[in-house]
Amino acid sequence: MKDKWAKRVFQAAAGTTFLILLGLTFFLFREGMPALYRSPYEELVFAVHPANPVQQLSTNAVRSLVRGEKSWRELGGPDTPAVAVHLGNIERYLSGPFLPGQLQRKLDSLAHLSGIFLALPASLMPGFAKRIRVPWRGGAEIFGSSRWSPTYEPVPAVGFWPLLVGSLWVGAIGLFVVVPLGIAMAIYVVEFLPARLYYPVKVMWEVLAGLPSVVVGFWGLVIVVPWVQRLFHLSAGETALTAGLLLGWMTLPLMASLVEEALQAIPQLLYESSYGLGATQWQTILRLKIPYILPSIATATLLSAGRILGETMVVLMVSGNAPILPLSPLDPVRTLPATLAAELGEAPVGSYHYHVLFLMGVFLFLLTLALNLTAYFIRPRDEKA
Amino acid sequence: MRKPKRLGEELATWGVTFISWSAIGILGGVLVFLLYKGVGVLSWSFLTEPMRDGMRGGGIAPAIVGSLWVTMVAILIGGVIGTAAGAYLSEFAQQPRLKRFIEFLVTTLAGIPSIVYGLFGLALFVTALGLGASILAGGMTLALLSLPLLIRNAQEAFSAVPSSLKQASIGLGASETQTFFRITFPIALPRILTGLVLATGRVLGETAPVLFTVAAYYLPTYPHSVLEPTMLLPYHLYALITSGVNIRETYPMAFGTALVLLILTLCFTLLSAYLRYKLKKRYRV
Amino acid sequence: MYKVETHSVSVWYGSYKALDAVSLALERNQVLALIGPSGCGKSTFLRLLNRMNDFIEGFRIEGRILIDGEDIYAPTVDPVHLRRRVGMVFQKPTPFPFSIYENVAYGLRLQNRLKESQVRERVVQALQQAALWDEVKDNLKRSALSLSGGQQQRLCIARALAVRPALLLMDEPTSALDPISTAKIEELIHELRNSYTIVVVTHNMQQAARISDMTAFFYMGKLVEYGRTKDFFTNPQHPETLKYITGRFG
Numbered sequence: 001m002k003d004k005w006a007k008r009v010f011q012a013a014a015g016t017t018f019l020i021l022l023g024l025t026f027f028l029f030r031e032g033m034p035a036l037y038r039s040p041y042e043e044l045v046f047a048v049h050p051a052n053p054v055q056q057l058s059t060n061a062v063r064s065l066v067r068g069e070k071s072w073r074e075l076g077g078p079d080t081p082a083v084a085v086h087l088g089n090i091e092r093y094l095s096g097p098f099l100p101g102q103l104q105r106k107l108d109s110l111a112h113l114s115g116i117f118l119a120l121p122a123s124l125m126p127g128f129a130k131r132i133r134v135p136w137r138g139g140a141e142i143f144g145s146s147r148w149s150p151t152y153e154p155v156p157a158v159g160f161w162p163l164l165v166g167s168l169w170v171g172a173i174g175l176f177v178v179v180p181l182g183i184a185m186a187i188y189v190v191e192f193l194p195a196r197l198y199y200p201v202k203v204m205w206e207v208l209a210g211l212p213s214v215v216v217g218f219w220g221l222v223i224v225v226p227w228v229q230r231l232f233h234l235s236a237g238e239t240a241l242t243a244g245l246l247l248g249w250m251t252l253p254l255m256a257s258l259v260e261e262a263l264q265a266i267p268q269l270l271y272e273s274s275y276g277l278g279a280t281q282w283q284t285i286l287r288l289k290i291p292y293i294l295p296s297i298a299t300a301t302l303l304s305a306g307r308i309l310g311e312t313m314v315v316l317m318v319s320g321n322a323p324i325l326p327l328s329p330l331d332p333v334r335t336l337p338a339t340l341a342a343e344l345g346e347a348p349v350g351s352y353h354y355h356v357l358f359l360m361g362v363f364l365f366l367l368t369l370a371l372n373l374t375a376y377f378i379r380p381r382d383e384k385a
Numbered sequence: 386m387r388k389p390k391r392l393g394e395e396l397a398t399w400g401v402t403f404i405s406w407s408a409i410g411i412l413g414g415v416l417v418f419l420l421y422k423g424v425g426v427l428s429w430s431f432l433t434e435p436m437r438d439g440m441r442g443g444g445i446a447p448a449i450v451g452s453l454w455v456t457m458v459a460i461l462i463g464g465v466i467g468t469a470a471g472a473y474l475s476e477f478a479q480q481p482r483l484k485r486f487i488e489f490l491v492t493t494l495a496g497i498p499s500i501v502y503g504l505f506g507l508a509l510f511v512t513a514l515g516l517g518a519s520i521l522a523g524g525m526t527l528a529l530l531s532l533p534l535l536i537r538n539a540q541e542a543f544s545a546v547p548s549s550l551k552q553a554s555i556g557l558g559a560s561e562t563q564t565f566f567r568i569t570f571p572i573a574l575p576r577i578l579t580g581l582v583l584a585t586g587r588v589l590g591e592t593a594p595v596l597f598t599v600a601a602y603y604l605p606t607y608p609h610s611v612l613e614p615t616m617l618l619p620y621h622l623y624a625l626i627t628s629g630v631n632i633r634e635t636y637p638m639a640f641g642t643a644l645v646l647l648i649l650t651l652c653f654t655l656l657s658a659y660l661r662y663k664l665k666k667r668y669r670v
Numbered sequence: 671m672y673k674v675e676t677h678s679v680s681v682w683y684g685s686y687k688a689l690d691a692v693s694l695a696l697e698r699n700q701v702l703a704l705i706g707p708s709g710c711g712k713s714t715f716l717r718l719l720n721r722m723n724d725f726i727e728g729f730r731i732e733g734r735i736l737i738d739g740e741d742i743y744a745p746t747v748d749p750v751h752l753r754r755r756v757g758m759v760f761q762k763p764t765p766f767p768f769s770i771y772e773n774v775a776y777g778l779r780l781q782n783r784l785k786e787s788q789v790r791e792r793v794v795q796a797l798q799q800a801a802l803w804d805e806v807k808d809n810l811k812r813s814a815l816s817l818s819g820g821q822q823q824r825l826c827i828a829r830a831l832a833v834r835p836a837l838l839l840m841d842e843p844t845s846a847l848d849p850i851s852t853a854k855i856e857e858l859i860h861e862l863r864n865s866y867t868i869v870v871v872t873h874n875m876q877q878a879a880r881i882s883d884m885t886a887f888f889y890m891g892k893l894v895e896y897g898r899t900k901d902f903f904t905n906p907q908h909p910e911t912l913k914y915i916t917g918r919f920g
Contacts, residue, residue, distance in 0.1 A: 006562040010477050013469030017490040017536070020529055024497070027508035181404050188401040195727075203658045204409045210583075210654040211415070212590025214619045215643050218626055219415050252408050273764040273826065276720060277777035277833060278754025282394040287776070292767055303496070310498020312593035313623065337500040337593070344504070344597055349512060361504040365497060372496030376489065 024365070032359035039136035040156050040352035044086075047118045047129035049111070052077050056133045059141065062155045065117055072115055080115035087120065088153030119154035142359065148323035148334075150343065150353045158356045160363065162325045166240065166333030167309055169326050170319065173244025174251060174308040179301055181248070182255025187285060189256070190263040202257075209253035217317030220246045225318055232330055238320030241329040246318060247308045255304045262296030262380075263289060295380045302375035306368045312337040336364045416647070423644030426637050432645070435605035441634045445642050447605050451520070451615030452649075454608060455599055456588050458524025463531045463588075464581050470532075471539025471577075476565055495533035502530045503594035511598055521611040523599025530594055531584045538580030542573040579660040586653030590646065592619040602628075618646045671739050673698045673837065673867045674719065679733035681714055683726060688714045691733070692893045694886060701859060701868045703882035703899065705875060707914070710888040712871050716839050719869060720756040721749040737837060754781070757830030761842040763822030765814035770797075770806050773814045773825055777833040792832050799865075800828035801858050820851025827858065831866075838862065840870045844877065856881050875915060879903050887911050 046062070048054055054077045057065070064070040066084045073079050085093060085107070094106055104124065110116055111126040118129055125131075134155065145159030193201060224246060229237030266289055274284040290297075320332020321342065334342075340357055347353035430444055437443030470487075478484035506526030516522040546569045554564040600620035608615045625639040674696040681689040689711045696702050704712040717723045718735060721742065735742050742752050754777070766773050774793040778784055784792070793810075797803040802824045806812070814825055823843060830838060840859075844852040859868060859881045872878050878885055878899065885902040887895045887910075895902065895911045906912045 003560050003562045006565075007473075007477050010469050010473035013466050014473040014478070014487050014536075016466055017470065017487055017494060017532070020532070021490055021494060023509060024501070024505045027505055027513070028501070031504075031508050181408065184401040184404040185408060188405040192398060192402060193405075199662060201405070201409065203655070204412060206658055207651065207654050208408070208412045210586050210590065210650055211412070212592070212619055212646055212650055214592045214623050215419070215590070215647055216415070218622060218639065218643050219418065221626060223418065249408065249411060267764070269760045269762055269764045270766070272722060273758070273760060273766070273829075274776070275725075276722065276753055276758035276760075276839075277780065277829065278750055278752075279777075279780050280391060280394055280750050282391075282397050283780050287780075288766055306496050306498075310500065312498070312500045313619075317623070317627065337498055340500050340504065341593055341596055344507070358504060358508070361501055365501045368496055368498055368501075369493065372493060375496075376492055 028358060028362045028365055031355060032362040033355075035142065035158075035352065035355040035359040036138040038138070038352060038355065040150075040158070040356075041119070041134075041136070041154055043121055044119050044154055045122050045125050045131055046134045046154075047111070047116075047120075047125055047131050048077070049114045049116050050128070050130040051114060052130065054132055056135065059134060059136060059155045062117075062119070062134055063152070063157065066154070078114055080113075082115045082117055083110070083113050084117040085110055085119070086154035142356065146325055148339070150347075150356060156352070160336070160360060162323050163334055163336050163339050163360070164363075166319070166323075166326055167335040167337075169240040169329060169331075169333055170243045170247060170315060170335055171305055171309050173241055173329055174247040175301065175305055177245060177248025178251045178255045178304050178308070179297075182252050182300070182304070183259050183290075183297065185252060185256040186259035186263055189260055191281065191285065205253040205257060208250070211250065213250070213311060213313040214317070216246055216250055217314040220314060220318040234330060236320060236332065238318055238332050239330050240319060240326055240333040243315045243319035243333070243335075244329065246314050247311050250311070250314065251304045251307050254307055255300050258300035258303065259293065259297060262293040262300075266292055295378060299375045299379045302371045302378075306371040306375070309335075309371070310337055310364065310368050312341045316341050336360055336367075340364070416651075419640065419644050419647055423640040426641030427644060431641055436603070437605070441638070443605070445618070445621060445638070445645065447607055448616040448618045448621040448642070449645065450607050451599075451601075452589060452618040452646075454520050454611070454615060455523045455527065455595065455617060456585055458520060458611060459527035459531060459588050460581055460585050461528075462525060463528035463535050463584065466528070467532050467535025468539045468577055470536045471541075472543055472565065472570075474536070474540045475543035476569060477561070491533045491536050494529075495537075498593075499530055499591060500593040502526055503597055505529070506594060506598040516612065518597070518599055518601070518614040519612045520599055520608055520615055523595045523617075524611070526594045526598045527588045527591060530591065531588055534584050534587070535580060538583070539573075539577050542576035542580065543569055545576065546572045575660070575664055579657050579664065582653050582660065583657035586650045586657065589653065590619055590650045592617075592623060595620060618642060618649070622646060672696060672736070673700075673738065674702075674869070675734075675736040675739075676718075677734045677736075679715075679718065679731065679735060681711075681718065681723070681732075682728070682730040684728035688891055689718075690891045693733075694893060694896050696867065696869070696884060698867055699863055699865070700883040701863050701870060701881055702884045702886060703878035704869065704871045704886050704888060705873070705878050705914075706888035706894075708873070711891040712886075712888045713841055715888065716841055716869060716871050719837065719839055720753045720758055722753075722758070724749055754833055755836045756839060757833065757835035757837070758839040759823070759826050759830055759841065759843050762846045763819055763826055765817065765822045765825055767813070767815060769811045770814050770817070770825060771810040774829050774832050777829060792834075793828075796828040796832035797825075799831050799862065800824045801854065801861070802828055818851070820847050820854060823847060823851065823855060824858065827855075831862075835866070838866050838868045840868065842871050842873060845873065852877075875903070887914065889914070 054075060057075065061075050065082050072082050093110060094103065107124060108126040108128065111118065111129040118125060142158055142160055145157055146161045147157035147159050148162050149157040189201060220242060224242055225237035228239060228242045271284050271288060274288045315335045316338040319334065319338065321334045321338065322332040323334045326333040340361060344357050347357055432444060433446050434444035435447050436445065474484060474487060503526065506522060510516045510522035510525050511518055550568055551564055554568045595617055599614055600617050601614040602624055604614065604616050622639060622642045625635045625642060672695040676692055676694055678691040678693050679689060680687065680691055692715060704715060706712045714723065723729045731743060766776060771793055774796050775789050778789050778792055797806065802821060805821060814822065817825060844855050856877065862868060870882065882899045885899045886893055889910050895906060895908050903915060906915060
């Protein structure tokens with residue numbers, strides 16, 4: 001009886017893993033999905049002069065109108081200069097301190113300009129103006145736009161592309177460092193390291209793996225960033241390259257110990273056969289051992305990629321944090337996790353910005369999940385999970 | 386049959402040797418650099434006094450205390466659940482398919498980025514459960530994060546207990562749970578504690594998951610309960626570097642904080658390595 | 671000149687003496703069987719002949735071993751070159767996870783001197799010598815791991831033969847195989863005697879009697895008895911040999 005109870009408790013503890021994964025998926029999706037069907041400007045209405053024939057504007061059209069990049073004529077409107085008024089620039093049209101009544105009168109008079117474009121809360125919108133529609137297509141905005149500017153007024157830009165590309169740059173550079181160097185370190189430890197140094201070296205690997213990422217970021221900021229800046233004659237050393245180098249270095253213990261494990265698991269008779277045929281040590285390593293553990297190397301690479309893509313603090317501190325499409329490794333970038341870390345604290349709970357950040361969390365979650373699942377299913381069968 | 390010089394091979398050997406020691410050398414460089422820059426800042430008052438003058442002066446005591454609180458909560462919760470789950474996987478799981486599935490889940494959880502755990506903690510503990518940004522919310526988030534490591538460690542610890550001992554106990558008429566509590570658990574305990582020490586080091590240095598669940602930017606007081614937010618060492622360091630009022634003036638503080646954080650995590654990492662070394666010697670595994 | 675000569679060879683692993691003053695000589699194109707209980711030093715002796723023991727920590731050797739009259743432990747000798755001249759087959763099949771063709775070509779490619787057409791020629795020849803050609807000729811690109819255990823072992827023999835060794839070592843080559851595969855390997859050893867000198871470790875005395883010309887009995891690190899296989903089994907000189915033989919034959 002007691003036995004049964006105790007076993008239940010143990011089973012429940014193991015079951016929490018399932019609950020955690022379920023809960024994580026549920027809450028991430030619950031907070032993230034609204035970004036796909038809600039609009040960031042639900043409380044705003046858009047309006048133009050009644051004589052303006054335009055009925056509907058795309059979000060892009062609104063953005064370029066507000067920035068003054070496009071005129072009404074290009075958008076099918078009258079041949080008059082556009083005047084865009086929204087909460088973000090309304091002060092420009094009001095001189096000095098004002099009272100609520102004055103604000104409304106001012107807005108009413110602005111509405112009589114023939115080139116007017118208004119984006120205001122319904123309560124402030126002059127009745128004279130003609131309402132137009134600005135439809136928001138969440139999916140297209142998030143996955144089709146190449147601009148990330150989630151607080152831009154009145155229509156934010158929430159394209160994941162620049163951040164995803166930033167993540168990919170950093171990830172690619174990181175892998176470029178960690179894969180060859182990690183394999184080299186594993187080979188050294190298995191083949192050449194004197195036995196009495198084995199344990200100290202492994203402890204060093206563990207120390208490196210356990211280094212707080214914020215400390216690595218700090219060191220990177222103080223030492224590596226100026227170094228990159230001088231080396232490449234840049235105006236700022238915070239680049240994708242800087243972040244990738246640091247992340248690759250940090251991930252070395254993971255990659256190296258996975259490869260080392262695989263190398264140690266090669267049956268002795270197998271590599272003795274190679275020596276028996278007159279192969280040298282390096283011939284045996286390169287022609288037999290490395291091909292033999294290729295599946296393990298693939299697994300280790302995927303796991304390292306997952307780790308690099310998910311790292312947050314180092315990237316946040318040394319990559320420059322510019323949410324623009326990076327074109328070279330010497331451009332500043334911002335990655336998905338760094339964006340989450342930098343912006344979620346500022347985004348009010350329940351706002352569109354908050355939801356779209358959670359959707360980014362979902363995206364990051366699925367991305368790393370895909371990498372880890374692939375690694376799990378291609379891992380060599382004789383290895384323990 | 387003359388012995389030839391294999392230049393390429395020697396170069397390759399030199400190459401992997403150089404790479405290996407460089408990676409470790411850079412680590413040594415980081416440690417020495419932070420020690421050199423930070424040791425001048427360290428003083429008794431730096432460790433025991435709260436911050437002053439908008440982080441430009443005073444000590445970092447509230448961040449140290451807060452970090453220890455959050456870590457303790459995380460390791461307590463994670464340690465209990467992780468050990469029990471590890472015991473289930475190693476000792477009590479009867480259906481192999483269920484066991485494999487749970488092992489698969491552990492692997493999956495281990496691969497989730499820490500920032501995603503932070504989002505989950507924000508959505509579940511801070512918002513849905515209404516705990517607000519608090520030591521409890523942050524501690525639980527970190528407990529979830531460290532759970533895969535703790536489960537795996539406990540499972541290995543229990544599996545390493547020789548089955549002959551377990552069978553001898555069963556043979557004497559002990560039930561499975563009696564055997565577990567009287568034989569398996571006491572023998573596995575040193576290894577489990579070693580894993581907890583390692584996890585403590587890792588949790589202490591985590592920043593991303595606590596950003597939204599517990600960390601306060603500037604709160605130079607000590608927490609009175611687990612339902613309050615607190616300053617934390619890693620986040621304090623981040624704040625000092627990136628958003629100090631005057632970065633030049635806060636840099637010495639940052640070096641001091643980085644050194645304290647480094648020494649704390651290093652202590653735990655080295656302690657766990659030392660314990661494992663002792664265990665290995667004792668059991669000659 | 672003898673093919674293999676050893677002059678009072680002793681071996682230590684650390685402080686443990688594994689072989690004690692072993693001297694024997696073997697003529698060209700003969701098969702030598704090494705027998706004895708496990709731990710008697712027969713595998714150690716075999717692995718001396720291609721310097722496989724060099725990898726073991728604490729290994730030390732005294733005495734001289736000559737192959738084709740050349741001291742293989744002389745300081746000028748490169749063990750890698752030695753192993754190219756002394757082929758070895760292990761107690762379990764050890765196919766590399768490549769194709770059949772690449773397995774046999776492995777040793778040839780290590781030296782980078784042969785053209786692909788020559789490699790192919792030697793691979794085919796080796797497979798024919800190992801009596802595997804007819805079974806695999808239609809699909810040389812197949813993974814070596816897909817072969818049966820007996821086929822894998824013959825593949826390993828072909829792999830060793832492809833580099834045209836001066837001497838072929840076999841460490842209990844049939845211990846992991848079924849009786850039919852074992853018979854095929856024994857038959858193969860019989861054939862190979864025409865062109866190779868072979869040293870075989872075996873724990874099976876009937877096998878030693880069937881395949882060898884010479885037999886050496888090792889016991890506790892010493893070479894107790896060495897002679898023609900015919901005489902060895904019918905008229906052993908030492909009481910230990912007799913005990914061992916009769917004990918096994920029941």
